[in-house]
Amino acid sequence: MKIYNESLTEMKKIVRRYTIQTTDLEIEKQVAQIIEKVRTKGDEALKSYEKQFDKVELDGLRISSSQLDEAYQNISPDLKDALQLAKHNIIAYHKMELEHGFIDAKLPGIIRGQKVTPLQRVGLYVPGGTAAYPSTILMNALPAKIAGVDEIIMVTPPQKDGVAPAVLAAAKVAGVTAVYQIGGAQAIAALAYGTESIPRVNKIVGPGNIFVATAKKQVFGQVAIDMVAGPSEIGILADQTADAKQLAADLLSQAEHDKRARAILITNSQTLATAVSGEVEKQLMTLPRKAIAEVAIKERSFIAIMDSVAEMFTLMNDVAPEHLEVQLADPMQYLSSIRNAGSVFLGKYASEPLGDYVAGPNHVLPTGGTAKFSSPLGVYDFIKKTSFIQFSKEALRKDLKAITTLARTEGLEAHARAVESRFKGDDDQ
Amino acid sequence: MKIYNESLTEMKKIVRRYTIQTTDLEIEKQVAQIIEKVRTKGDEALKSYEKQFDKVELDGLRISSSQLDEAYQNISPDLKDALQLAKHNIIAYHKMELEHGFIDAKLPGIIRGQKVTPLQRVGLYVPGGTAAYPSTILMNALPAKIAGVDEIIMVTPPQKDGVAPAVLAAAKVAGVTAVYQIGGAQAIAALAYGTESIPRVNKIVGPGNIFVATAKKQVFGQVAIDMVAGPSEIGILADQTADAKQLAADLLSQAEHDKRARAILITNSQTLATAVSGEVEKQLMTLPRKAIAEVAIKERSFIAIMDSVAEMFTLMNDVAPEHLEVQLADPMQYLSSIRNAGSVFLGKYASEPLGDYVAGPNHVLPTGGTAKFSSPLGVYDFIKKTSFIQFSKEALRKDLKAITTLARTEGLEAHARAVESRFKGDDDQ
Incomplete structure (x- = not known):
């Protein structure tokens, strides 16, 4: 060295x-075309891309839950034990990340707070071939489960000999809702926009090659993404x-x-x-x-x-x-x-x-120097917050002057009038 | 209606x-060029863009702290009171968002935890002209201060008659570290990559027009961004x-x-x-x-x-x-x-x-349906998490089999050997 x-x-x-730069304009363009085609043609586009890229002709896209059960039954007892131990520790650690919001009712007539809500539906990308890691499925899906996400939609590229049993078994252990055999940029597009078979999700997580990473960056905004992993x-x-x-x-x-x-x-x-x-x-x-x-x-x-x-x-x-x-x-x-x-x-x-597998903390982590501003994947990635306030008339009256002063300073007259409308006809207005 | x-x-x-779509390929291209030029030419590029876009010839880029003091002295007493009331309530609310990490030492020989660290340096974009809102400066800067961010670098487009006093006064009230008069995509590029005058930041927050939003999306990954606001x-x-x-x-x-x-x-x-x-x-x-x-x-x-x-x-x-x-x-x-x-x-x-100005919760909020997966801007946007573990030899030994089983299932022999190296020469290995 x-x-x-x-x-x-x-x-x-x-x-x-x-430090490496990973932008590739040719790939950007290709990915944009794939996304557009999946968006407009749905399942038909997915099947044609899988034939082209993964050399697999698909009838249905979904892998049934009985196939997951069967895969789990067929893996070795040692692997079962290892997956269960990992699951146990990942859950124990990630439960400490749960958030509960807050409410502040200290001031007369004023309630202010924050409510925590799980995302409704999340997509999980699992790479194919030698980069198909059962441990990564647990690391991505279990925090979403703990957060309270309703549905976890897993996608993974089809394989000529079928998706690896260890991957399907991990999907079963992690409790994902459904598994579809699609991969690449087309799978990310399907998750972001939905097709006849694939339900549209609110957030996409999971690692992938440069096509997957580029697609995730392109659909960012339409859906949330975890990070562009290096x-x-x-x-x-x-x-x-x-x-x-x-x-x-x-x-x-x-x-x-x-x-x-x-x-x-x-x-x-x-x-x-x-x-x-x-x-x-x-x-x-x-x-x-x-x-x-x-x-x-x-x-x-x-x-x-x-x-x-x-x-x-x-x-x-x-x-x-x-x-x-x-x-x-x-x-x-x-x-x-x-x-x-x-x-x-x-x-x-x-x-x-030890941290990759069973210690408990997440192994999906910020790379390429992004630890300066990013966190490990966690339960906090699968929730969102909503603030709320309730004011009494008297409480609003106390803030009236400050609100109208700021609104008019900013040239927003309708803002001032909206608040003043609550006191129309009052003697003391 | x-x-x-x-x-x-x-x-x-x-x-x-x-629902509106806001991608514009022509703007994407133009913004990419601006970013590249700022990245390679630094301050020189910034000054030439400001002359071109904002029609202002700049000597220095920084607005001094004595100019901020002066602006604050010259605003009306009502506006001072309103800004101070807003600051007070924003701080009171956002302090409830502070996170403290955790440590779990329940299992023999095992310590696992999570540490919360503030971002070191954050950039705040403040639009110019009629969209220059003092309230937004408080809403963006105060959560960063509460999180413990070391430096808040504010940028705002230069104006022929100088930046609005209410904006500079709000910067003073919010306690930003430095203010630079640059705007548009060039300001975002400067914050993301740094120039001779402008320090490089870890995250960029704040609203802006389509050029600013596009630039933020393009530098995402290099730095963190808050959201692409609609x-x-x-x-x-x-x-x-x-x-x-x-x-x-x-x-x-x-x-x-x-x-x-x-x-x-x-x-x-x-x-x-x-x-x-x-x-x-x-x-x-x-x-x-x-x-x-x-x-x-x-x-x-x-x-x-x-x-x-x-x-x-x-x-x-x-x-x-x-x-x-x-x-x-x-x-x-x-x-x-x-x-x-x-x-x-x-x-x-x-x-x-009421919520825009003084109630306390943040007014920087997810738009365009992104509330399905995004939160209001908060203290949590200015911190990041780091997990940590410490294991005793005995604790590691208990997990040894699960680790090596998973590593070898995933074809990662060096992973298995790294853990086994801790027991080389032991009788019971």
């Missing part, structure tokens, strides 16, 4: 060079007390996801840097996904040596990684030093894959 | 016809007990905002419908913004008569209005019937403009 030994200022510039990332902060073999294994666990994944170690120890770099090369050799991980390590990953722990945190906050491991002694003390990260793994035993 | 007397099913279709809307649910004059005044208070604003009354009373329609025509005659309100009323607004109160709510939830007035007896009882609305005004004295 490349090791940098630069100043903090210089290193911040280098970090910026590793390749996976891990950042590790470690000092000389850390175990080089374990750090290398953790770096590789993200590198194996995608050639564009990035794995970053920031340390104050030259010895550790050298040891981890050597370990990464060594462990890489025996990985089944070596071809992918190798590119990610060579082109997108690095080790940076900083002078102090304080500088290590400053640089890492600038990176704003999706996953952040803190492999320092007494790691909890550094929680306040972390400003930008999706999910934090404290100490030697919080290896990143 | 147009009065419909149709079935619920028919009426839902009619509502859809009133024209203002009011929906009113009323029965025969309501006052036609007051309802008409409230409908007009939204119609005066924009020719594309919409004002919708849904009632079960033909008598009320006729009376409100007549009152709207009458009150319209004497409005200073008659030319605007008239178009909104004629082209975008209507009254719908439904058979029952239940149908009235069903149709209104389909509209999902930005502002919803419930002018029914004992209105609080209907809170649970409201699924989709930005802000709700209960009863005779909760006239909509």
Whole structure:
């Protein structure tokens, strides 16, 4: 792995060079056409695109609930146990995210509050092929269930040999409402606008390739979307007390996801840097996904040596990684030093894959530096808020002058008159 | 006003016809060019665009804090009082939105939690000319302050006679960090990418014309944005007990905002419908913004008569209005019937403009049916969440099998090995 030994200022510039841009005008155009065709032609367009892109001719689009039951029955007992354990912990964690609104009735004649309402219908995109992750289905669907969403509509690209049983079993465990075998930009269009078979949703969540991501961005506004996710990332902060073999294994666990994944170690120890770099090369050799991980390590990953722990945190906050491991002694003390990260793994035993599967927090996390302004997927993504007020006549009278002053300052006479109309004919008006 | 007397099913279709699409490919292209130029040329591009679009030649871009002080000194005592009252109530309400994260330490050896962190720097767009609303500055900046945002960077188009004193005074009252006189798509580009003068922000909020809205959509992902706001809307649910004059005044208070604003009354009373329609025509005659309100009323607004109160709510939830007035007896009882609305005004004295200015809840609200999945602007828009976990070796060991089972099912061998590396050399591994 490349090791940098630069100043903090210089290193911040280098970090910026590793940032990738993903806009592709040709894809934008193609996706816009797909969306328009699905919008106007509905199911017919969906079937023709699936034939063209996924080489599958479909009769019906829906996968029946008995097919989900059957898939669940046929997976191994170990996988059943693992899915159930993950489900249990995800629910336990995400219930802590539930919000309940509030009401304020402290002032005479005034009630003001906020009401929390679940979204009615949500779409969940699940990629096909090797990127079809059962764990991701749980991570997306369970927070929606906890929020109280009525219907979760899952879509996933059709496969020649049928959709993977582990995916269908996870859909069953997560309790999704219906599964349709459609994929790509056409599936996003169907969820956003509805077709004869696919019900229109209020929000679309879930990962996908560049076509899916572009389509999500294009339908944003028509429906809500979770985020435009980039390749996976891990950042590790470690000092000389850390175990080089374990750090290398953790770096590789993200590198194996995608050639564009990035794995970053920031340390104050030259010895550790050298040891981890050597370990990464060594462990890489025996990985089944070596071809992918190798590119990610060579082109997108690095080790940076900083002078102090304080500088290590400053640089890492600038990176704003999706996953952040803190492999320092007494790691909890550094929680306040972390400003930008999706999910934090404290100490030697919080290896990143623990968070991917069973720890409980969500594994759908902000990537590409967006942890500076985005949160993990959560129950809060599946609710919305509505404010409400009720005023007595006397309470309104007290605010009358301020309202009419502001309205007339802004040139909005009808605003002033609307409030004044409540006092027409009163003596004291 | 147009009065419909149709079935619920028919009426839902009619509502859809009133929905507007706002994509304009020519503007998209123009905005993309502006963004690219600001990104590469910085301040120089900003100054040249301001000369071209706003016809103002600028030396410096910043409006000094002493200019804000001066503006505040020069506004009327009534306006000072009104701004201070609004500030007081907005703060009181929005403090109830503060979130604090959580920690769960119930299970042996396991700590899991969520940390809430304010965004570091936020940009606030304030339109120029007649759409420059002091109240909107308070509504956008105060929730950011309460969230704990370090810096609020306000931008507003330069004016030949200088930016309106009420706007600068509101910036002072709201406590924004710095004000720059730039506007349009170029201002959004500057906030998203930074220039020599303008610091790059993490999120951009605030209303604007189609160029501003398009630019916000294009930089989304690079930074966060609040929402792509459409024209203002009011929906009113009323029965025969309501006052036609007051309802008409409230409908007009939204119609005066924009020719594309919409004002919708849904009632079960033909008598009320006729009376409100007549009152709207009458009150319209004497409005200073008659030319605007008239178009909104004629082209975008209507009254719908439904058979029952239940149908009235069903149709209104389909509209999902930005502002919803419930002018029914004992209105609080209907809170649970409201699924989709930005802000709700209960009863005779909760006239909509009360909420625009001083009641406390935010007046930046989801428009165009997006209340189906969006919330009012709030403190939650200026924070982000980070999950964290810490596990003991024993706690990790208990989850080991589930993790490796899921990892290998998903074909992610390096994930399994990363966790197993923690037990290398142990007897019981």
